[in-house]
Amino acid sequence: MSRFHKLLRVNLSTQIYTEEDIPSEYEKIFIGGKGIGTKYLVKELGPHIDPLGPENKFIIATGPLTGTSAPASSRYETITKSPLTGIYLDCNSGGHFAQEIKATGFDLFVIEGVSEKPVIIFINNNKVSFIDATNIWGMYIYDTENYVKKFLKDPAVRVMSIGPAGENLVRFASVSSDYSRQAARGGSGAVLGSKKVKAIAVKGTQDIPIANFYSFLLSVKKAREVIFNNPWVPDQRKYGTPRTITSVNMIGLLPVNNFTEGAVESVASIDEFAVEALNSKRLSCGECPIACARGYNRGKFSIEGPEYETIALLGPNIGVLDLNEIAEFNYYCNQYGLDTMSTGALIGALLASGKINFGELEKKREKIIQLFKQISYREGIGDVLAEGLRFAGKKLDISYLMPEVKGLGIPAYDPRCSDGTALVYMTADRGACHLRSWPLGRELASVWGENDLDKKIDFVRNQQDEKAAEESLIVCQFAYGIGLLNEILPEMVNEATGEDWDLAKMKIAGERIWNLSKLFNIKEGMSRKDDYLPEKFAVEGIKSGPLKGKVISREKQDFMLDKYYELRGWTKKGVPTPETLNRLGIEEEI
Amino acid sequence: MSFIKVDKSLCTGCRICEAACSIAKEKVINRARSRIHIYRSDILELVDRVCIQCSKPVCLSVCPHGAIYKRGNSVRVEKEKCTGCGECLKVCDRLFLSPEGDEVLMCDQCGACVLKCPENALKIV
Numbered sequence: 042m043s044r045f046h047k048l049l050r051v052n053l054s055t056q057i058y059t060e061e062d063i064p065s066e067y068e069k070i071f072i073g074g075k076g077i078g079t080k081y082l083v084k085e086l087g088p089h090i091d092p093l094g095p096e097n098k099f100i101i102a103t104g105p106l107t108g109t110s111a112p113a114s115s116r117y118e119t120i121t122k123s124p125l126t127g128i129y130l131d132c133n134s135g136g137h138f139a140q141e142i143k144a145t146g147f148d149l150f151v152i153e154g155v156s157e158k159p160v161i162i163f164i165n166n167n168k169v170s171f172i173d174a175t176n177i178w179g180m181y182i183y184d185t186e187n188y189v190k191k192f193l194k195d196p197a198v199r200v201m202s203i204g205p206a207g208e209n210l211v212r213f214a215s216v217s218s219d220y221s222r223q224a225a226r227g228g229s230g231a232v233l234g235s236k237k238v239k240a241i242a243v244k245g246t247q248d249i250p251i252a253n254f255y256s257f258l259l260s261v262k263k264a265r266e267v268i269f270n271n272p273w274v275p276d277q278r279k280y281g282t283p284r285t286i287t288s289v290n291m292i293g294l295l296p297v298n299n300f301t302e303g304a305v306e307s308v309a310s311i312d313e314f315a316v317e318a319l320n321s322k323r324l325s326c327g328e329c330p331i332a333c334a335r336g337y338n339r340g341k342f343s344i345e346g347p348e349y350e351t352i353a354l355l356g357p358n359i360g361v362l363d364l365n366e367i368a369e370f371n372y373y374c375n376q377y378g379l380d381t382m383s384t385g386a387l388i389g390a391l392l393a394s395g396k397i398n399f400g401e402l403e404k405k406r407e408k409i410i411q412l413f414k415q416i417s418y419r420e421g422i423g424d425v426l427a428e429g430l431r432f433a434g435k436k437l438d439i440s441y442l443m444p445e446v447k448g449l450g451i452p453a454y455d456p457r458c459s460d461g462t463a464l465v466y467m468t469a470d471r472g473a474c475h476l477r478s479w480p481l482g483r484e485l486a487s488v489w490g491e492n493d494l495d496k497k498i499d500f501v502r503n504q505q506d507e508k509a510a511e512e513s514l515i516v517c518q519f520a521y522g523i524g525l526l527n528e529i530l531p532e533m534v535n536e537a538t539g540e541d542w543d544l545a546k547m548k549i550a551g552e553r554i555w556n557l558s559k560l561f562n563i564k565e566g567m568s569r570k571d572d573y574l575p576e577k578f579a580v581e582g583i584k585s586g587p588l589k590g591k592v593i594s595r596e597k598q599d600f601m602l603d604k605y606y607e608l609r610g611w612t613k614k615g616v617p618t619p620e621t622l623n624r625l626g627i628e629e630e631i
Numbered sequence: 632m633s634f635i636k637v638d639k640s641l642c643t644g645c646r647i648c649e650a651a652c653s654i655a656k657e658k659v660i661n662r663a664r665s666r667i668h669i670y671r672s673d674i675l676e677l678v679d680r681v682c683i684q685c686s687k688p689v690c691l692s693v694c695p696h697g698a699i700y701k702r703g704n705s706v707r708v709e710k711e712k713c714t715g716c717g718e719c720l721k722v723c724d725r726l727f728l729s730p731e732g733d734e735v736l737m738c739d740q741c742g743a744c745v746l747k748c749p750e751n752a753l754k755i756v
Contacts, residue, residue: 110650110660137646144663183674196678197670220674246663246730258654322675323750325645330749332643336675343674495672 043105043251043537044068046106048081049147051162051169053236054095054154058169063148069540070626072513072547073104075131076554078120078148082129083557083630085151090562092124092228093235094211099152101142101201101241105534108143108249109257112264112314113520115139115327118512123227124235124431125212125383126448126472127405128565129558130227133476133512135326136219141199144245156237160210161189174239179205181376189242201241204378206417209232211427213383213450217375221345222326225380227428227471228447252539254423258412265330267529268520274331277519280313281333287312289353292485294458296302296358296451299389300444300577303455303584305357311364316347319364331520339365342372347381350475353453354385359392359409366406373410386450387430388412390442397422403581444578447472447571454572456593457583459484461497463593464601467572468505470558478504479523494597498604503548510551526553553625556609556617562631569615573598632686632704633740633755635667637679641752644669644677648744648753655743656736663730666738681736682706682725690719690726690737698735708737 046065063077071077078100090096099121103268106114125420142150145166152162159174177188185202199218206214207230214230215223233241251257265499286308289295293303307312308316316335324345325332334345347355347368354448355370356362388409391397399405415423425436431448434440444451449472456463461480467475478501483489489496494546507524514530521527558605573579574593582590606613610621622628633742649665657664667681688706691699698712699719715733719726746752 108660110647110654140646140662144661187673196672197668219671246661248659248661249666251660254658322640323643324675325643327646327651329645330647332750338675345674618749 043109043249044073045146045148045247045250047145048149048151049145049164049167049169050151050153051164053152053156053238056171057100060147060167068105070550070553072510072550073450074102074107074118074510074515075120075133075511076513076550078118078131079129079554079557079561080150081151082120082122082512083561086122086561088121092122092127093231095155097122097232097235099229099232099236099238101150101152103139103143103148104513105538105540106514106516108140108190108250109537110261110328111516111533111537112261112268113326113329113331113517114515115329116515116517117224118515119216119224119229121229121232123208123471124231126226128447128471128562130229130471131558132216132224132226132229133514133515134216134218134224135329136221136222137327137516138199138201138243139221139515140216140327141243141245143249144247146245146247150241152233152236152238152241155235159237159239161240161242162238163193163244165244166246177239178208180239181205182378183220183376185240186217186220188433189240193242193244195244196565199243201243202378203230203233204241204376204417206378206427208239209417209419209427210234211379211416211419212429212432213380214378215374215380217378221375223375223380224344226474230378251537253536257533257536260529260536264529264533267292267527267623271520271522273522274520277333278331280317281335283316283335283347283352284313285349286352289454291587292458293583293588294455295586296353296389296444296453296455297585298360299358299393299442300451300455301393301583302585303583303588304456305362306594308357308362309487310362311352311356311367314341315364316352316384319368326517329517329520333519337368339368342369344368344372344375347371350453351381351385352383354389354450355416358385358389358453369406370409377413379413379417382429382468383450383553384413384416386444387426387433390430390434390439390444391426392441393442394437396437396439407507441575441577444575445473446574447567454481455583455588457578458588459589460494460593460597460601461501463574463578463598464501464605465505467574467598467602468501468605470555470562476518477508480504492618494601495604498601499608502605502608502623505555506548506551507553509554510547513550513554549625553627554627556622557627559611559617563616569602569613572615602629632685634684635681635738635742635744636754636756637669638752638754639677639679642669642679642751644671645749647747647749649701653746655741661730664736666727666736667744669729676737680725684740693718693722699737705739706737706751707739708735710734712718721734721743727742
C-alpha cells in the first residue's frame, strides 16, 4: 500500500500506452524512486545507445511516501541516460508534480520512443492523450506552463516542460515543473527534446492507498515534530539555501573566477540578507512545513530563488556580485531551460580562458545574457558550448580550465577545501554532484583531523548509501537531514505500505542501488580513470582566501580511491566484485 | 457566516490544507477530494479557492435540485440531494466536483486545515 504497484509506459513512436505491474521483489529491494527507476533503466537500456536517440528512455519515479501526507515528501526522480556525460543520470526535484503523478494511480512513468511531431503528453489518471505541440515549440518555460493549463482548462493541472534549450538538444538542458523547479543536471531536458516532448501534463484524482491509515497519521504527526526539532530547520525556514554563502566565503571555498580563488572581499551584496531584502514571498513544495524557497519578484524577471548554487556559480564564479544581475541570469536560464550550475561553470571557464571578450559591467552582463541565448539556440559559439564542458573544453582547447568530473560541472564548493568533498565529486554516480554525501560540515567543524582520512572515506561511502535510500523514499534532506537519520522514516513507510523496513534494511537497499548505477556506468566504459578530479585541482592551489594554496594531490586521490573501493568491495579498478554483487543480491545484473 | 480565510501574505502554497481536508472529511488522502485548493496561476501568484459563505449565495439560487441550502447563516450542500450536475460550478469556482462526479464538495468550516497549516495562514473568520 501507498504504492499502486503499477507503472505507465508511454510509447511516443506508436502513441500506445500500457499499464504494467511493478514486481513486489523490486519494491522490497529497491524501495522506490531512484532505486526502482534505476532498476528499470539498467534492465531496459542496452549499452552504448545514443542518449538522444529513440532507444533512450525517460523514467519518472515516485517513492512509497510520495503523495501521502508525510512531510516534505513531494519529490520525484527522473532517471535516464545522460546526453552530457553518456552515463547514468538521475535528478531529484520538488514542487507539486510528484504528488500529482502518484494521484494518477501509478508509481512510475516510462516514456519511450520518439514522437513524430512536437507533443504534449497529457496523463489524466489512467488515460493518456497526445496533444500536438507544434504551435508552442520554441516557447519559454513559464509561458508553456501557462499555455498548457489554459489549453486543458484546468488551473491545477501539473506541468513538466522544456524550453528552447531542451528542444535544441543542449546537453545540459533542464526539465522544469511548477514554473521554477528543475530536474536540471545532466541534460534531462535534451532527452525530452530528442523525443519531441514539449510538456507532460498530469492530473490525478485517485485515493492514495494507506495500509494502516490512523497509525500512519500518527507517524506523520511525529515526523513533523522530528522536523521542527531538527536544529538545522529554523534557519532553513528563514533563509533557505542562500544562508550558506556567508560561511562558504568566510571559510574560503567559494568558487570565484572559475574556481581560481576561494573567497571575495565581501559577499554582503549577495548573501542571505541581500536575498531576504529582495524576497517577496516564501514558497513551498507540496506538503512541506519548511518552505525554504524565496520568491524574487521583479515583474517579467520573477523567479523562485535564486538558490545558493546559482548565486555562487552565476555570481562570484563569473565575477558577478550583483544579486539583481544574478537573478536575471537565473530568469533566463529558467525560461530557456538551462541548468544554472552547468551554465555558470561553463561561462566561468570561458571567461578565464580569455577566448571571448566579455568587456566590463553592463557590456559583460549583456554578453552573458547573449551567451544564454546563443547556447539555447546553438548560434555561433553557442553551438560548441551547448555540447557541454568536456566537449567545449576540447574544441576550444581549454580542457584544463573546465571544472568537471565525468563531464558534469563541479558544484559551488571548491573540492580542494575538503578531502571528503573531493571524494564525493570523484565517485558520484552522475559525475560531480554535491548531493550524494556531505562530509564538508564535519570536516570544517574539525570533527576529523588531517590524519583521519580513513574516517572521511568511510563516512562518504556510508552516506552515499543512505542518500540513495533517501532519494528512493523520496523525502527532502532539508527536512529530515542528509541520509537515514531517524527511525521515523521506516516507521512512516511501514505504516503506509504494510511492509517491514528498518534503517539497516534501507541502507543496504541504498548500497544495492549505488552498485547498480555503478554497473550501468561500467557498461558504458567508465573505469578508475574517470574517478579523478580535473588536473587543475591537483596541481594548482586556491589563489586567495583562508584556504590559499590548498590542492588535492593526485596521490591523495589515489589513496582515497584505493581505500574507498576496498570499503565498497570493489576491485582496484573500481569494479564491484562478484562477492559484493552476490551479497547485495544483484549478481545477475553484470 | 464564518468561513476559512487564507492570508496570502503568509501562505506558501504547500497545500498541507488540501490533504488535511480530505483526511478530515473523507478519511482518505486525496487532494482531489479537498474542499480547499491552493494553486499557482503564475510564477509567484498563489490563488486560493475555498467557499467564502456569501451572504447571497448564487450557488444556492442556481441549484436545480435544492441540494444547496442555508441553515441559519451557513450555506451547506445536502449530499443526498446533490447529483453532481455542476450548475453551481458554472457560477462559482469555490466549489469542487468529486472525482466520481457525483457530488459537489463545499467547505463546512470544520477547521481541520486551520490546525494543520504550518504557517498560520488559515483562520476561521
